[in-house]
Amino acid sequence: MVGYQGEEKLSVVNGFEPVIGLEVHAQLATDTKIFCSCRSSYGEPPNTLTCPVCLGLPGALPVLNKKAVEFAMRMILATGGQIQPRSVFARKNYFYPDLPKGYQISQFDKPVGLDGVIKYRLESGEEKVCRLIRIHLEEDAGKSLHPEAGEAYTRVDLNRCGTPLIEIVAHADIRSPQEAYAYLLKLKQILQYTGVCTGDMEKGHLRCDANVSVRPEGQEKFGTRTEVKNMNSFKGVERALNYEITRQIELIRSGGSVTQATLLWDEKRGVAEMMRTKEESHDYRYFPEPDLVNLVVSHDWMEEVRRNLPELPDARAERFVSAYGIREYDAQVLTATRDLADYYEEVVTHAGDPKAASNWVQTELLGVINAAGENIATYKVRPNMLGELISKIGSGELSGKMAKIVFEEMTVSGRKAGEIIKEKGLVQISDDTAILKIIDEILAASPDNVAKYRSGKTNVFGFFVGQVMKATKGQANPEMVNKLLKEKLDG
Amino acid sequence: MLDYKKMSATDIREAIATRKVTAVEIVQESIRLAKTEGKELNAFVTICEDKALTQAKVVDDKVKSGAPIGSLAGVPIALKDNISYTDYLCSCGSHILDKYVPPYDATLVTRLLSADAVIIGKTNMDEFAMGSSNENSYYGPVKNPRFPDRVPGGSSGGSAASVAQGIVPLAFGSETGGSVRQPASFCGVYGMKPSYGGISRYGLVAFASSTDQISPIARNVADLATVFKVTCGRDPRDSTSVAFDHPDYPNRLERKEKFTIGIPREYFAEGLDPEVNAVVQKCISELKKAGHSFIDISLPMTDKGVAVYYIVAPAEASANLARFDGVKYGLRKSGDKELADMYGDTRASGFGAEVKRRIMLGTYVLSSGYYDAYYIKASKVRELMRCEFEEVFRAVDLIISPTAPTPAFRIGEKIDDPLAMYLSDAYTIPASLAGIPAISIPYGSASDGRPIGVQFTAGGFNELALFQVAKMMEQ
Ligand SMILES: [Zn+2]
Numbered sequence: 029m030v031g032y033q034g035e036e037k038l039s040v041v042n043g044f045e046p047v048i049g050l051e052v053h054a055q056l057a058t059d060t061k062i063f064c065s066c067r068s069s070y071g072e073p074p075n076t077l078t079c080p081v082c083l084g085l086p087g088a089l090p091v092l093n094k095k096a097v098e099f100a101m102r103m104i105l106a107t108g109g110q111i112q113p114r115s116v117f118a119r120k121n122y123f124y125p126d127l128p129k130g131y132q133i134s135q136f137d138k139p140v141g142l143d144g145v146i147k148y149r150l151e152s153g154e155e156k157v158c159r160l161i162r163i164h165l166e167e168d169a170g171k172s173l174h175p176e177a178g179e180a181y182t183r184v185d186l187n188r189c190g191t192p193l194i195e196i197v198a199h200a201d202i203r204s205p206q207e208a209y210a211y212l213l214k215l216k217q218i219l220q221y222t223g224v225c226t227g228d229m230e231k232g233h234l235r236c237d238a239n240v241s242v243r244p245e246g247q248e249k250f251g252t253r254t255e256v257k258n259m260n261s262f263k264g265v266e267r268a269l270n271y272e273i274t275r276q277i278e279l280i281r282s283g284g285s286v287t288q289a290t291l292l293w294d295e296k297r298g299v300a301e302m303m304r305t306k307e308e309s310h311d312y313r314y315f316p317e318p319d320l321v322n323l324v325v326s327h328d329w330m331e332e333v334r335r336n337l338p339e340l341p342d343a344r345a346e347r348f349v350s351a352y353g354i355r356e357y358d359a360q361v362l363t364a365t366r367d368l369a370d371y372y373e374e375v376v377t378h379a380g381d382p383k384a385a386s387n388w389v390q391t392e393l394l395g396v397i398n399a400a401g402e403n404i405a406t407y408k409v410r411p412n413m414l415g416e417l418i419s420k421i422g423s424g425e426l427s428g429k430m431a432k433i434v435f436e437e438m439t440v441s442g443r444k445a446g447e448i449i450k451e452k453g454l455v456q457i458s459d460d461t462a463i464l465k466i467i468d469e470i471l472a473a474s475p476d477n478v479a480k481y482r483s484g485k486t487n488v489f490g491f492f493v494g495q496v497m498k499a500t501k502g503q504a505n506p507e508m509v510n511k512l513l514k515e516k517l518d519g
Numbered sequence: 520m521l522d523y524k525k526m527s528a529t530d531i532r533e534a535i536a537t538r539k540v541t542a543v544e545i546v547q548e549s550i551r552l553a554k555t556e557g558k559e560l561n562a563f564v565t566i567c568e569d570k571a572l573t574q575a576k577v578v579d580d581k582v583k584s585g586a587p588i589g590s591l592a593g594v595p596i597a598l599k600d601n602i603s604y605t606d607y608l609c610s611c612g613s614h615i616l617d618k619y620v621p622p623y624d625a626t627l628v629t630r631l632l633s634a635d636a637v638i639i640g641k642t643n644m645d646e647f648a649m650g651s652s653n654e655n656s657y658y659g660p661v662k663n664p665r666f667p668d669r670v671p672g673g674s675s676g677g678s679a680a681s682v683a684q685g686i687v688p689l690a691f692g693s694e695t696g697g698s699v700r701q702p703a704s705f706c707g708v709y710g711m712k713p714s715y716g717g718i719s720r721y722g723l724v725a726f727a728s729s730t731d732q733i734s735p736i737a738r739n740v741a742d743l744a745t746v747f748k749v750t751c752g753r754d755p756r757d758s759t760s761v762a763f764d765h766p767d768y769p770n771r772l773e774r775k776e777k778f779t780i781g782i783p784r785e786y787f788a789e790g791l792d793p794e795v796n797a798v799v800q801k802c803i804s805e806l807k808k809a810g811h812s813f814i815d816i817s818l819p820m821t822d823k824g825v826a827v828y829y830i831v832a833p834a835e836a837s838a839n840l841a842r843f844d845g846v847k848y849g850l851r852k853s854g855d856k857e858l859a860d861m862y863g864d865t866r867a868s869g870f871g872a873e874v875k876r877r878i879m880l881g882t883y884v885l886s887s888g889y890y891d892a893y894y895i896k897a898s899k900v901r902e903l904m905r906c907e908f909e910e911v912f913r914a915v916d917l918i919i920s921p922t923a924p925t926p927a928f929r930i931g932e933k934i935d936d937p938l939a940m941y942l943s944d945a946y947t948i949p950a951s952l953a954g955i956p957a958i959s960i961p962y963g964s965a966s967d968g969r970p971i972g973v974q975f976t977a978g979g980f981n982e983l984a985l986f987q988v989a990k991m992m993e994q
Contacts, residue, residue, distance in 0.1 A: 080623045084842050086616070086724040087603045087625060089757050119838050121885070123862055130841025184846070313885035315894060318728035318835055320758050 041242075044280070046273045047250055048208055049200035049239040050158075052215060053193050054225040055168065055232070056099040062167050062192035063090030063133065070231060074173075074185035082190035084128030089319050092117075096192035097323065100140050100165050101333045102222045103194060106340055107160055109144025111330050117165075117317040122310055126170035126184050134195075136314040139164035140323060146198070147342065148214035149360075150206060158201040158211050165323075168193050194224070200239060200250070205269035212236060212262050217341050221366045229261050236265050241286070242276045251276070252286040256300055258293045268293040272300055344369055352382035361390055367405040368394075378415020381422050388418055392432070396439050408442035409435075417445040424505060430454050458505040463496070463512055466504070470495045471516060481517050489513070523548045524685030528594040528742040531688065535582060535593040542578035542593030542637065546571050549595035549639050552686040557640070560662045560684060562677040564600045565608045565641040571595070574637045581635070589635030590749060596631060597681045597690040600641040601648055602733065603722035604628050611724050612646040612656040612674075615869025619849045625722020626754045627691065627733055634749045639687060642677030646871045647840065648698055648726045650674050651943045654934050655873045662930070663705060666969060669927040672702030675736070679706040682736045689746050690736045695726045696828050697923075697947025699734035700959035704922035704972025707961040709743050709989065710736045712947075714980045715954030716761035718747075719754030725839040727832035728759075730951045740989045744768035747982065763980050774987040778916045780806065780975075781816035786920035786946055795921045798963035798971040802992065803919060809991065816911055816918070820904040824948040825941055827904070830884050830897035831952070837881030843869065876937065905953045912955075912978035917988055919975055920946055922959040926969035950976045958985040960992050 061068050064081035080088035104111050118136035141163035149155050170186035196215065202208050216227035216234060226233045241253035256272050259265040271293075276286050290309070291300040339347070341363050348359035348369075363369045372389050379385040393414060397404055417434060420426040426434065426449070437448045449455060457463060470492060471478055477488045496509050521530075521540060534540045550568055557563045578593045580586075598604060601611045603621040605628075610616045624632075631638065645655040653661040653676025661676040663669040664684040671680040675692025679702035682690045692699040694712040703710025711734060718733045725731055735750070737743035748769055753762040782803065787796060803813060845851035845865030852864035870878070884893035911918065923943055933940045950957040956979070959972035973992070977984045 080621075083847070085603075085621060085623070085848075086609065086611070086619070086842065087601075087621070087720075087722040088623070089721050089759075091756060091758050121838050121841060123841065123844060125844075125846045125858070128842060128847060130844060131838050311887045313838075313882065313887070313890075315834060315838070315885055315890070318759075319725075 041273065041277060042281070043245050044242040044273075044277045045245050046203060046205075046269070047200045047241045047243060047253075048202040048204075048269060049253075050198050050202065050208060050211065051237045051239070052196045052198075052212070053235040054103075054196065054219055054227070055234070056096050056192040056194060057223060057225055058093060058095045058099060058192055060093060060095070061190035062093050062096045062165070063190055066190065068191045069187070070233075072187055074183070074187060077187040078189070082128075083186060084130075084189075090133060090317075092320060092323065093192065096165060097140070097325070098333055099192070099222075099224045100163060100194045101325065101330065102337055103196070103219065103224045104141035104144060104163050105330075105334055105337055106218050106222050107144035107146060107163070109141045109160060109163060111325055112138065112140055112142060113325055113327075114138070115140040115164075115323045115325075117320045117323065118314045119317050120166075121313045124169070124172075125182065126172045126186070126189070128170070128186060128189060132167060132169060133317055133320070134166035134314075135164035140325070146211060146214055146218070148210045150210050156207060156210070159199040161197045161199055163194050163196050166193050166195060167191070200241075205266040205273065208238065208269055209262055209266045212265060216262075217364070221338055221341055223338070232260075238265065238269060238272075240269060240272045240276070242273060242280065251280075252288055254286065254288065255290045256293055257290060257303070260295055264293065264295050267295075267298065268300055271298065275300070338366070341366075341369075348372075352376065352386070354383060354386045358386050358390065362386060365404075367403075371404050371411045374411035375415040375418065378412050379418035379422070381418060384418050384421065385415065388414060392435055409438050413438060413444055420445060420449075424456060424458050425449075426454065426456055427502075427506060430456065430502070455503060456505050457500050457503050458508055460508070460512070463500075463504055463508055464516075466496055466499050467492075467509075467512055467516055470499065478517070489517070492517070524552070526688065527739050528591060528688045528737070528745060531594050532588070532590070532592050535578065536588060538582060542575035542582075543572060545593050546575040546595055546637050546639060549687055552684070553597075553640050553681070556684055557681060557686050560664060560667075560671075560677075560680050561659050562643055562661050562680045562684070562686070563597070563640045564610055564612070564643050564658055564677070567604065567607050567638055567640055570606070571637050571639045574632065574635075578635050578637070589633065590745060591631065591634040591636035591689075594636050594689060595639045595687045596636050596746075597640050597642050597678055597687045598628070598638055599644050599648075599675050599678050599690075599692045601644060601693055601724040601726075602627060602641075602691060603724070604638060604641065607641060609641070609724065610657065611648070612644040612658060613843075613869065613871070613874070614657040614850060615843045615865070616849045617657065621722075623722065626719035626756055627722060627750055630750045636689075636749075640681075642675070642681055642690065642692075644677055644692075645674035645698075646874050647724070647836070648674040648693055648695055648731075649836070649873050649877055651697070651701060651940050652928070652930070652933065653677065653702070654930060655871055657871065660930055663927050665707070666927060668929055669969070670705065670930050672705035672923070672927065674698040674702075675710075675734075676702050678736050679703055679708055679710065682706070682708045682738055688738060689742055692734055692736055693723055693726075694732045694734045694951060695730050695832060696951045697944040699736060700947045700957060700972070700974060701923045701944060703736055703959040703961070704974075705927035705970065707964075707970030707972075708736055708738055709740060709958065709960060710734060710972075711743055711747065711958040711982070711985060712950065712956060713747065713751060713982060714761070714763075714956045716759050717751050717763075717956065717980070717982070719757040719760045721754055721756040725835070727835040728839060729835060730828075730832065730954070732951075740772060740986055740993050741769055743989070744772060744986045761980070766983050768983060768986055771983060772986055772990040774991070778806070778811045778984070778988060779914070780811055780813050781911055781915035781918045782813055783816050783818045783821065783911075783918055783920060785818050785821035790924050790942065790945075791921060792925040792965075794965040795923070795925060795971050799919065799921050799973050802962050802973045806988075806991070813919075814915065816915065818907055818911065818918075818949070820900065820907050821945075821949055823900050824904065824952060825945050827897045827900050827952060828944075828948045829880065829941060830893050831901060833877040833881030834885050834894050835881070837878045837885065840870075840874070840878055845869075873937070901952050904949060908949070908953045908955055908976075908978070916981075916984050917975045917977055919973065922946060922972035922974040926965045926971050946974060955979050956982045956985055958989055960989050962992060
């Protein structure tokens with residue numbers, strides 16, 4: 029077996045360099061479908077979200093959903109691509125029971141978006157760039173529910189039929205499965221930031237096909253490629269690519285050659301199986317869709333979409349560093365998703381201390397959320413609540429230790445910090461006279477230790493601190509206790 | 520009872536409004552004729568009796584209560600069987616849709632019903648509107664009302680025959696390359712193909728989407744203009760329908776200004792029946808006498824029309840008809856075998872010979888390696904034809920020509936010769952490809968009495984000129 033273990037350069041395996049081109053389908057998060065006004069939703073009873081248009085009934089006609097176009101435009105702008113002022117829909121013809129018209133409305137030689145790049149970062153921190161060829165709009169097909177044991181028929185659910193999709197076609201710039209994984213993560217991040225797609229690959233909102241070939245290190249010409257389909261998770265893509273690259277290298281090393289084909293990844297068995305060879309490939313007979321007029325995007329419309337484009341993850345991370353003075357690594361973590369970045373910024377406005385907010389969000393908050401599998405956007409400790417808590421440390425009302433106790437209670441009950449503090453009587457004692465009074469009592473009760481200290485055995489200082497904290501049930505401001513004790517003992 | 524068969528739509532509405540007759544009586548008479556004379560002609564696939572009588576009663580109630588009534592109140596109308604009408608079979612003349620009952624109304628239907636019209640039946644047609652004689656129907660050929668051994672023309676043969684016979688004053692057919700004008704000519708009635716985008720296609724079962732147009736048929740110009748006014752205009756459900764500010768056609772039929780009319784030499788070349796030519800010449804001299812001027816023009820692309828049409832239309836049809844696969848509705852054969860067998864068996868037994876011929880032709884011209892040579896080239900020539908018309912309409916208001924090269928031919932005469940059949944649409948195809956309006960006017964007849972139509976073609980969305988010239992010829 030050849031493998032990646034121990035290789036110095038990820039992208040070269042036993043003298044072969046993999047070449048990978050990814051085609052990603054993203055379901056657009058519009059309320060309605062691309063060519064009719066049916067709701068676009070996941071998990072509804074079969075065939076309930078349908079109408080004559082998405083059922084492909086004779087005589088029904090498609091009408092383009094403007095929102096779907098805007099979502100595609102957002103993604104094109106977010107990746108630095110060129111929105112085409114005029115693009116054309118085309119029919120892609122093939123027979124399948126979950127494709128009720130017998131053709132899919134897609135775009136062919138005149139897509140809505142050209143060019144663009146995805147900049148992404150490997151786990152090592154190394155930055156990479158993958159160029160995009162095009163982004164085009166199309167409709168999704170329905171779902172075939174193939175017979176389980178004892179069932180006579182395949183059933184078809186057309187709820188998904190007509191869900192808007194964009195296909196993001198990249199150049200074959202990717203050189204390893206790890207790069208593919210990191211590319212997809214970045215793509216998902218941008219899709220989520222722009223609100224274009226949830227990016228949920230497990231639910232099929234994001235689907236990825238990969239063109240894979242290998243070539244001897246140093247050779248410029250690409251090898252014969254295969255297409256791998258049916259990967260259902262990001263890790264699945266990495267595994268499938270590892271499998272296929274290994275297969276191709278072994279094939280070539282044993283004197284064979286790769287044949288152009290389409291393979292289906294079987295996640296359970298961890299193998300990719302031949303679906304069809306080139307000879308069996310479809311002739312889709314694309315031609316311009318006569319039921320739709322050309323898609324014309326005016327300059328004004330494009331500028332409007334550009335104006336409404338949210339801040340993108342890279343720009344946001346940079347701003348976090350410059351505006352909040354946090355480290356780049358922290359900024360990367362806090363901008364991983366738009367929800368997290370939004371949460372953090374809201375915490376900052378209430379906490380007043382961006383660095384403290386960064387620490388609290390990353391360690392305390394994410395710790396709890398990840399452990400509980402919660403969603404940050406709906407988590408019961410809202411950012412204003414966490415910000416308020418952090419502000420109480422800054423003002424000296426709470427010690428850090430006390431704040432953690434309060435936070436813990438907030439994660440259980442979802443109540444506000446103020447209420448919990450009042451109920452538990454957790455107010456920090458920062459009053460000079462109150463603390464001095466207790467110090468005097470403690471010193472009076474331990475004349476031996478006072479003498480020890482004054483004779484130079486200053487290590488008993490900790491004993492006095494402990495006694496004061498004990499007497500105040502931990503509520504005395506530790507900094508003031510230290511200061512006042514020192515003054516008393518030294519003075 | 521009034522002489523229903525001679526009544527125009529306007530007469531019928533007027534008689535109902537003034538309570539000389541009830542809408543129910545009118546509709547019952549129309550249905551009676553459809554069931555007797557219509558059956559003899561084989562003009563109808565379905566009679567929509569239940570809904571028709573309900574609609575008629577609604578009209579009568581409105582009249583009784585003094586409520587305002589629509590401009591087609593109580594007027595019986597027939598629809599070609601490729602227009603979707605809820606709860607009634609929409610067979611498209613095909614075995615494959617023999618059991619398909621649509622759950623929705625075409626926009627045309629919605630607009631007719633909101634003008635208080637009454638839909639009395641669905642008419643026989645060439646299968647999926649592919650044919651020029653109405654012989655390609657799963658339900659058998661339609662007879663020409665005045666010459667029962669002859670064809671009524673096609674593909675809207677049933678609609679043209681039912682109007683000519685007096686069963687309905689108005690009917691709708693659909694045009695892809697002449698399917699209303701040619702039967703109108705053969706049956707001696709008016710048929711007008713609107714500009715592409717003039718009437719919404721939503722609910723019209725597609726043959727060739729880029730030329731398909733729902734088109735009205737009538738026995739007089741005023742009715743034709745009225746029904747077009749009711750049904751034309753932008754429809755948000757059809758992206759290709761055009762937002763055009765249509766004039767009030769029925770009230771603008773009289774015209775004082777004189778027309779400049781082009782005579783295209785290519786339409787009077789070889790293959791034109793001398794009797795048809797004589798009728799067109801008579802029409803020209805009448806109009807000349809009335810002071811209109813004529814100029815000779817040339818449309819050199821005309822002879823490419825049939826060739827272009829038989830690439831573009833089958834290409835689109837091959838995709839449009841892919842949905843008839845036995846999976847969801849209509850006919851299904853041997854569903855217990857492999858999926859591919861089910862597709863094959865269903866389509867092999869569900870489609871007739873002409874439909875199969877065009878699907879194969881269309882699939883071929885779109886195939887990789889042939890696409891550029893056929894489809895792309897045909898699309899370019901089509902664009903040239905469009906430009907050619909545009910150029911000509913800078914100099915003339917109208918173009919005059921025969922509608923069809925011959926009067927109605929015999930049933931069976933051309934059925935085994937597809938090319939001869941295709942050529943019978945040579946004069947109507949160019950306007951369809953160019954997306955411009957054209958009308959067939961019943962003007963004269965052959966020595967044996969067979970009706971002959973004269974065709975006028977106008978520039979895009981100049982239907983008004985067509986109605987006005989038709990009105991002049993009617994008087
Ligand atoms: Zn729908």
